[in-house]
Structure formats: structure tokens, C-alpha cells
Amino acid sequence: MEITNISEEAEEFTGNVWLIENDETVLIDAGTGDSWEEIRKLEPVDKVVITHSHYDHVDNLPKIVDKYGPKVYAYNPDNLPVDAEELSEENTVEIAGIEFEVIHTPGHKDDSICLYSSEEKILFTGDLLFPAGSFGRTDLEEGDRDLLIESIEKIVELGVDAFYPGHDNAVEKNAEEQIQESLENARRRESKY
Numbered sequence: 001m002e003i004t005n006i007s008e009e010a011e012e013f014t015g016n017v018w019l020i021e022n023d024e025t026v027l028i029d030a031g032t033g034d035s036w037e038e039i040r041k042l043e044p045v046d047k048v049v050i051t052h053s054h055y056d057h058v059d060n061l062p063k064i065v066d067k068y069g070p071k072v073y074a075y076n077p078d079n080l081p082v083d084a085e086e087l088s089e090e091n092t093v094e095i096a097g098i099e100f101e102v103i104h105t106p107g108h109k110d111d112s113i114c115l116y117s118s119e120e121k122i123l124f125t126g127d128l129l130f131p132a133g134s135f136g137r138t139d140l141e142e143g144d145r146d147l148l149i150e151s152i153e154k155i156v157e158l159g160v161d162a163f164y165p166g167h168d169n170a171v172e173k174n175a176e177e178q179i180q181e182s183l184e185n186a187r188r189r190e191s192k193y
């Protein structure tokens with residue numbers, strides 16, 4: 001399964017937009033700013049799965065929906081600028097032919113989710129955690145450090161070979177160690193994000 005960050009070259013601040021192309025074209029998050037310039041080159045976009053509703057992850061959604069009419073999925077569709085199907089921990093969501101579990105991971109924002117494939121052992125983390133022991137900020141509205149720690153505890157034992165965060169680079173080596181490090185750091189210090 002090839003996963004690329006199509007907002008990598010964006011000059012303006014944006015959340016990552018992960019692209020998975022297989023039988024279908026799926027985006028994890030929609031980004032903001034000039035990340036649209038890369039998204040608009042795609043043909044088609046079948047699905048968009050939103051990790052949480054902060055603007056830097058959802059801002060391009062109306063443009064994507066206008067141009068492509070994809071299915072959109074989110075934990076709390078009421079927080080989005082477009083219609084979406086609701087995800088919960090009782091659902092799975094199929095991304096390019098692979099079933100992903102939905103794991104509710106509040107602490108950075110109430111509607112935050114991670115998406116996990118036990119088959120591929122990969123995890124999309126949104127802004128729950130980032131490479132090298134970083135973790136999501138909890139000083140914004142709905143932020144809660146204790147909840148964030150509980151959410152990281154939910155994923156620390158899943159069995160993850162690679163993770164794809166909402167900012168910064170993919171982690172395709174030592175993913176479990178880095179998740180463990182994020183958990184330890186969240187328990188004792190301030191987020192740099």
C-alpha cells in the first residue's frame with residue numbers, strides 16, 4: 001500500500017493530506033491553503049476520511065466535494081463544512097480495499113480519531129501524536145492532556161509498523177518505540193505543537 005503526503009510541497013501552513021491510490025483514490029484529511037493545488041490534479045477522488053475537524057485538516061473539503069463529489073467520513077459530521085457519514089468505534093472504514101478500525105482518540109479535539117489496519121499494521125494518527133516522541137497540543141478548545149494520554153494508551157499496544165501523522169513526516173521505522181516515547185513525553189511535558 002503506497003501512501004504519500006500530497007501537501008508536502010505546500011508553502012502555506014496546512015495539515016498533511018495523505019493520498020492512497022489503489023482500486024480507489026482516498027485522502028486522509030483535506031488540508032488548507034495551497035495544498036489544494038496538488039489535490040486538484042487528482043482524478044478522481046473517491047473518499048475523504050477526516051481525522052478531526054480543525055480547519056487545517058478540513059478547509060479544502062468544500063472544494064473537493066464540489067469538484068469530485070467523494071464520500072466523506074468523520075467522527076462528528078456536524079463539525080464539518082460539508083455532509084459526511086458518521087464514523088464510530090463500531091464501524092470500520094474501507095480505504096483502498098483495506099478495512100480500517102476507527103479508534104476514538106480525544107484529547108487534542110473531541111472528534112479526533114485514529115484509523116488502524118491490523119492487516120497492514122499501519123495507523124493514521126491525526127494530531128494525536130507525531131514523530132520523535134511529539135504529541136498533539138492540548139491548549140486549544142476541547143484540549144485535555146489526561147484524555148490525550150488515555151488516547152495514546154489506546155494505541156500503544158495495537159501493533160504498528162508505520163504511522164502517518166497530521167503534521168510532519170511519516171514514521172516507517174521504529175513506530176512502536178516512537179509511540180511509546182510520545183506517551184512518556186505527554187505524561188511529563190508540554191507539546192511543541
Ligand SMILES: [Zn+2]
Pocket residue numbers: 052054108109127
Ligand atoms: Zn488539530
